[in-house]
Amino acid sequence: MTNMSNLPRKIAEEILSRVPVKCLRAVRLTCKKWNTLSKDMRFITKHVDRAKQEAAKKKEFMLIMMINFRVYLMHVNVHNNVGPCMRCEGKFTSLDELVDINRVFLSDGLLLSISKDCTKLMAWNPYSGKSRWIEFESSPDLMEIYMYALGYEKSNDSCNSYKILRFVENRSCFEYKIYDFNYDSWRVLDISLYDKIYKIAHHKRGVSLKGNTYWFGKSRYGSDVFLVCFDFTSESFGPPLSLPFEYSSASSVLSLSRVREEQLAVMLLRFGEFTMDIWITTRIEPSAVSWNSEVFLAVNLRQVPFNGIRFEGASFFIDEEESFVVVFDNNSIAYIVGVDGTIKKEYFKLSKRLCCPIACSYVPSLVL
Template identity: 45%
Template sequence: MMSNLPRDLSEEVLSRIPLTSLRKVRSSCKKWNTLSKNSFFAKKHLRRQEAEEVAKEEFMVVVMMDYSVYLMGVNLSDKESCIKRQSKLICPEIEVCIVFHCDGLLLCVSRDHTKLVVWNPYSGKPLWIEPTYKPKRLTHSLYALGYDKSSNSYKILRFRGTLLFTMYDINSDSSCVSERVLDITPPDWKVTYYHAGVSLKGNAYWLATKEEEENCLVCFDFTRETFGPRLPLPFEHFPRDTVSLSVVRGGKGKLAVLFQPWDTLTVEIWVTSKIEPDSVTWESKVLLRVSLKQTIHPQFQFLIKGASFFIDEQKKVAIVFDKEFDPKTLPIRNTAYIIGVDGCLKKVDLGESAHNLNTPLACSYLPSLIQPN
């Protein structure tokens, strides 16, 4: 019988079952139901799903717009590329100003920074956190959700400027969350609030700036609980240029960076060949370089700094989320641009924006069995 299979073979079989079908499997076998809820199996299942995701033309993204969180479907088929809003996520019931994705878990931060919630949209079980430190006035703190490989647990990092680094430990055995201040030497760089961080291999990466120098890459290692050294980007640039960071989908363990000089309509996207907390190697050639001079949307040159994007490495297609500020098209619209390697540009209207300064923030999403507690 299937239920009598050795544990390692059972894990291998279950890891190949799509998440949407696992509920039926759980109800058919008590042993498999218990195994599928194991945290180690949940990670194994996620890694297999990530590897298979890269071959799919359709994938899901989570987009924060106007302080709400939406699930959207993206189709990059050769016949017709499109982005469709699937649903508005009813949890969390707060106005969200930051969303951070790691292993199928979402970290959402309330607009006033007084509440945090980590949850799995697939299971709908939220873990609420109320920080001890609550600013008297709105400050732009930065947040990241990561994974500690030594303790096999998830953690949240919060910091403001180069001071007050706070860690929230999510206890995997209970709903308890502990808060502590990290003893970190103030770094010689800073991350501006519009540069959203990304998660890769359980660590968090940001674009940072040292005084008036060029942008660099910095990583926080959640296992060692420290920042690595400043890492170089593959191009020279100026403060007014647009630079944005993303993760190459498909579980390949690569970062991508978008670069657009402020005075041109040329967009470049570079991809790492190797990335660790303390070192980075970039591909010798740019993955995508597109001149948009011939497009019918020249306003693309006014990309907001920090605009989020995705890249399909195989098709060499980029999707950029932004706002359209053209006064001829008022009211302001939330917009996505699909850019092909041949220079074509397709604009997708995501609806009217009720908050002009709230730039859409998008992150790739893959459903998982992982629970925050």
């Protein structure tokens, strides 16, 4: 019998490229030869392409989800009529499995993880297995209120330069620093408090799109709420960008997501009417935005008996072509909502939740 680890490289590469992502760690632990092969750029490219093709064939969509201080790869298939719409493909493993992850950010297939105690920072590509610990200095009193964003500086040679933004905005400290992967170092950005007419809410998570990061911002001199963008190429914040509706923080909840790698989507949940509306941009740039003239989804949530629904801080995933939205609340429940108003409720099939679920669409890449 032929030893599998001694197969010719071409045959081994073809066989292992068909292995599901959840089994890649086992492949790498089998032998040194397979570990080296699985991290080869040609193999990773083939594996990524095959994963995309299989997902498209099954009309499945991949999500990154953080549950129980770990990161999972989820598959969503709303056309599945015989079983759950969501299934766990596997847990992504990082360099140190003993470190609990409190927050995770995604840009172009690259993940930025912040440890539960906010003392460790790591960038990693779960598909290639490559990772990098990033050292930083900060005051212990400010650890938990630092905000982060991951993005890249666009380049004409298609080799993007990845960067991390870390900042804090409060009465005791106003600081912006950026980390450049190319130089493995931090530097202070020259941003003045008086240059920004808005502030970014600490509890609002940014969304990365086309290398930049977008948040909800609030005027420092009023109650206006809008979108704001940090441009990683110019290393600066853009002007306030308008929302497609009137917003009142006293009676509504906002959440931000992206549609593929092209547009942004914003969800508005009105407590008074108990309705949920989702709008999609037609154009989005650091200094300009335009919105579709028609709402993508408008649904009355009273039609379904929601018990203890908690959408504050919820995340959502949208598929424009298939006309559905998956909303994750803070009770470990996913709501699959169609533009026709149909709603299906599904519980996460994972371990006990110890932190709020964070979900975003995921497309494997070869960065880092």
